Amino acid sequence: MSKFSALIASDHRYGGQITIEAQASALAGEALALQARGGASQRVRGALYACAASFTSSAMWAAIDGRRFDEAQHYFDRASSLAAMSGDPAIQFRIWSHASSLYRHLGRPADALAANDVARNLPVTRRDPMFASLGHARHAAIYGLTGNATAVRRVLAHAQEALDRADPQEHRPVWLNAFYDQAELESLALAANLSLGNFEQAEAHAHRSLALLRPHMHRTRAITTARLAHAQLGQGDVEPAIATAMSIPADVFTRHPRVTRMLGNFGIKLHAAAPSSSLTCTWDQYAHDSRRNKA
Structure with a gap:
């Protein structure tokens, strides 16, 4: 253990x-x-x-x-x-829930929904609302990829209701206690709304998640911050978006593959939104220096 x-x-x-x-x-x-x-x-x-x-x-x-x-x-x-x-149904839930994330990252939402349904239908979700909440929240992130805003709102409401019912004193696996809470629910809601193009709502979820994140969640904080930068850029707030992206520690920017990819996509969208801006040049220089320092 x-x-x-x-x-x-x-x-x-x-x-x-x-x-x-x-x-x-x-x-x-x-x-x-x-x-x-x-x-x-x-x-x-x-x-x-x-x-x-x-x-x-x-x-x-x-x-x-x-x-x-x-x-x-x-x-x-x-x-x-x-x-x-x-x-063990708890570890079976973790594995199928991870499979849903794998297929979501691969851009295969139908497979992601099917895998997450396996997790959501396990007996542990009926016994403990915390598992049910996580299952619903991950379903919301997948529905975001499909553009189904109605389904996103519905399952996020189910996720919140289940989390509110969960007994904080219940004995749970260490992996679940280590990461799933209101901050993670907000993070998955952020991902769903970002996929839908609901940038204002995405930003609100990002701020709530960052405010609630536990201090040891360094990786999640970087990912949530990168998503916040995308949400701000989606609203045309170029300067705040760049400031947000540049607040991510440089070592995380260059060494964590997901964060590197997200910030690479941020640069592409920034060039599309403000190709001639001096702020875009500032970002380009920062990104170049970060990669050079890694090397």
């Missing part, structure tokens, strides 16, 4: 790194090696499979976060098998 907690903490601080992926995969191997020794009771075997599935799902998430999608698909295939053998 301590190794898993440390892995989760590392993910929230750095995110998407191959080192995190490799460490998680190695720890999954350790759990399976213990399982292979034999002689354990059914309960212990189930716990070891659940442990291996948990570490494999962390490797999967690191690969998704690092935009290494072929590797993520490989980990998903392995993790889903391990989770099925474990009989």
Whole structure:
């Protein structure tokens, strides 16, 4: 449990790194090696499979976060098998929920909705509203890609209602406690509204998420800030958008694949919106210097 907690903490601080992926995969191997020794009771075997599935799902998430999608698909295939053998619905939820994120990032909303429906239909979502809330919130982000504003509003309302019902004292897996709360719900609402082009609403969700984020959520803060910059730019607020984008620490800008891609797209949209502006030149210089300093 301590190794898993440390892995989760590392993910929230750095995110998407191959080192995190490799460490998680190695720890999954350790759990399976213990399982292979034999002689354990059914309960212990189930716990070891659940442990291996948990570490494999962390490797999967690191690969998704690092935009290494072929590797993520490989980990998903392995993790889903391990989770099925474990009989643990909580880890099954995590893996299928991660699969929905994988397909969302791949631009495959139909597959993302189907995967997330597997997660949302597991018994754990009926037992604990926190799981139900996360399932609804991730559905909203997917519906945003499809342009279905009505569905986004509906499932976000369901997500909020479920989160409000969730007992904060309920015992939950460490991975869920580590990241899902009102700030993450706001972040997923931000993603959904940004996809819909509802830039004013997206900005409001971004500010609420940033105000509520726990201090250790460095990766999420950078991603949310990058989305805020896009929301501001979408409203024509070029100067605030650039200031927001430049507030992201340079090491995160250049080393986290998702943030790098989001800010690269920000630069493209900035050039389309204000090609002759001195502010655009300022951004170009900042981005160039950041990449050069990384090298």
